Amino acid sequence: MTAAVSSRPTRASARPDLRLILGIILVLASILGVWFTVQAARTTAPAYVATRTIVPGEAVTADVVRSVEVSLGGLSESYLSTADVESGLVATRTIEVGELVPVAAVGSADAARTTRVVVRSAVDVPASVAAGTVVEVWAAPQRERGVYDAPRILVADATVVSVARDESMIGGGAAQLELVIPRSDVAAALTAMSDQSALSVVPVAGAGS
Numbered sequence: 001m002t003a004a005v006s007s008r009p010t011r012a013s014a015r016p017d018l019r020l021i022l023g024i025i026l027v028l029a030s031i032l033g034v035w036f037t038v039q040a041a042r043t044t045a046p047a048y049v050a051t052r053t054i055v056p057g058e059a060v061t062a063d064v065v066r067s068v069e070v071s072l073g074g075l076s077e078s079y080l081s082t083a084d085v086e087s088g089l090v091a092t093r094t095i096e097v098g099e100l101v102p103v104a105a106v107g108s109a110d111a112a113r114t115t116r117v118v119v120r121s122a123v124d125v126p127a128s129v130a131a132g133t134v135v136e137v138w139a140a141p142q143r144e145r146g147v148y149d150a151p152r153i154l155v156a157d158a159t160v161v162s163v164a165r166d167e168s169m170i171g172g173g174a175a176q177l178e179l180v181i182p183r184s185d186v187a188a189a190l191t192a193m194s195d196q197s198a199l200s201v202v203p204v205a206g207a208g209s
Helices: 018-042 073-078 183-194
Strands: 045-050 065-070 089-091 106-108 114-121 134-140 142-144 152-166 174-182 198-203
Touching: 114 183, 114 198, 134 174, 152 183, 174 183, 174 198
Parallel strands: none
Antiparallel strands: 045 065, 089 106, 114 174, 134 152, 134 198, 152 174
């Protein structure tokens, strides 16, 4: 007697393969990520680059900057725009030639805390001293003709605008420098110049053009 074997037909599972779906989602996300990265790299915005060294207190105008198209991504608001250049701003720090001009490096002319003076250094300054160099101004008060007290720092943080060297003096050259100094140091600087103190301009350690 042969026993009847009962068998049920196997039903295909109606549940989708979650691993397959997850894999598809990851592939699509990767493709979209690459696409957005490429699009962002292709997107440029106008910014401004310094065409020469701009010193603190100097007006930032079309004469000293030029417009360039650069890819800044989300940083576009951190750099100078056309509206900024036309609004009468001044540099609040030295901006090097070729540098993209950040908004943080400019400010209102009315709020400027610096001014310019012309100082004659009793001795020549190093060849490395040029526009943009940070220097100290030292003063040796004159006690009597040809006799001076020990020098002291008159201005601890000045920025060179221009240098005119005079090599014709006997015993060593001298130099005349236009400097940007804090307004708080103006009175002391003018007093030292008027009482014929011997002034010397020296670069701050590690500073150069």
